Amino acid sequence: MLPYEQLTEVGRVRRMRRLAEQVLAHYDLKVERVAFLARMTNLLYRVDTAGGGRYVLRIYSDADSTLAENRTEVFWLNAIRRDTNLRVVTPVPRRDGEFISLASLPGLPPERRCVLFNWVPGRPLETRVTTAAYQQFGGMLARLHDHSERLALPAHIQPKRWDKVFYYPGESAIYARPEHAHLFPPERVAMMDEAVSRCNRLLSGLYAQTRPPKLIHGDLHPGNIHVERGLLHFLDFEDICLGYPVQDVAISLYYGRSRPDYPELVEAFRKGYASVRAWPVSSSEQLAGLMAARNANFINYVVSLRPNPEQELDGMFTRLAQSLAQMGSEWR
Numbered sequence: 001m002l003p004y005e006q007l008t009e010v011g012r013v014r015r016m017r018r019l020a021e022q023v024l025a026h027y028d029l030k031v032e033r034v035a036f037l038a039r040m041t042n043l044l045y046r047v048d049t050a051g052g053g054r055y056v057l058r059i060y061s062d063a064d065s066t067l068a069e070n071r072t073e074v075f076w077l078n079a080i081r082r083d084t085n086l087r088v089v090t091p092v093p094r095r096d097g098e099f100i101s102l103a104s105l106p107g108l109p110p111e112r113r114c115v116l117f118n119w120v121p122g123r124p125l126e127t128r129v130t131t132a133a134y135q136q137f138g139g140m141l142a143r144l145h146d147h148s149e150r151l152a153l154p155a156h157i158q159p160k161r162w163d164k165v166f167y168y169p170g171e172s173a174i175y176a177r178p179e180h181a182h183l184f185p186p187e188r189v190a191m192m193d194e195a196v197s198r199c200n201r202l203l204s205g206l207y208a209q210t211r212p213p214k215l216i217h218g219d220l221h222p223g224n225i226h227v228e229r230g231l232l233h234f235l236d237f238e239d240i241c242l243g244y245p246v247q248d249v250a251i252s253l254y255y256g257r258s259r260p261d262y263p264e265l266v267e268a269f270r271k272g273y274a275s276v277r278a279w280p281v282s283s284s285e286q287l288a289g290l291m292a293a294r295n296a297n298f299i300n301y302v303v304s305l306r307p308n309p310e311q312e313l314d315g316m317f318t319r320l321a322q323s324l325a326q327m328g329s330e331w332r
Helices: 009-024 067-083 131-150 186-207 245-254 262-274 284-305 310-326
Strands: 031-039 043-049 054-059 101-103 112-118 214-216 225-228 231-234 241-243
Touching: 009 031, 009 043, 009 054, 009 101, 009 112, 067 112, 067 131, 131 214, 131 231, 131 245, 131 262, 186 284, 186 310, 214 245, 241 245, 245 262, 245 284, 284 310
Parallel strands: none
Antiparallel strands: 031 043, 043 054, 054 112, 101 112, 214 241, 225 231
16 A cells, blocks of 8 residues: 555545545434545545435644644534524534544544534635625624624633734744745845734734634635525634634735725625624724735745745735735834
8 A cells, every 4th residue: 555645636535535434434424425525725525415415524634723723613613503693614413422533544644633514505705706795794704703702712712813923833934944045035035024023013912902812713705605595604614713803804805905896895894894893993004914914924825835836926925015015104
């Protein structure tokens, strides 16, 4: 048997499907088909059952989350379903009532964390962008934040905090390493240094306020929202953080900035949010700074994980320069 690392991508997907089938044996489901769905950072399999049931099994990567963070994801999703009528993805319990499976098989990487979710209907919002959808988006995010503020967290729920630019478990800055010098000439290194310094001051200042941080989604962009018959469904809560509503708003509005209708989308989003609770953005400079922080983090991510990052970096550095300029003189 070839080591997992030496397999082709197709070979890895096929071998990991054996692990998926082992995990699914612990559910009260009559599984008819397990098919590869997508590989993002995690590996996703579509699960079809007798009677037409559809699910998604997520096999987590160690690169983006920990077991503790997966427990936070399951905890909040179950609380949202219990306490609200927000349309969010639902984790499915195993036969023994547990939600997270720790599974391993010979010839595969070390123990994998797996969770089964219900199938979310519709198409990604990024394929059906309208001002009406963005107004609904803002209102739903505000309701999510309302729920978070009321939710008491058990002691074992300890998610990460977005209190610095590189905030994922084990993440470090790689842009100044010699092996990446061809991607980061001196002017790019200088821009990253400026972004990290200024954005870290902005982020640490958020957490210095007397109001304690609460759970935020941490990655609620149009690709993580499905539209079905005009209704939005939120999914992919893997990147939950302890943070502040303005951070979620910045993440959601980070996308689509090159669209000609972007100002109208932002206003629709703001209107929807403000119809539920106070708009959390204190200034356009603060919003630009949080977008710069996400942009700098993404540059690090792209170089770390993409095989050919060169084609993406030009646009990312153009946007980073724009966001830094929009921060003004604050947080220098």
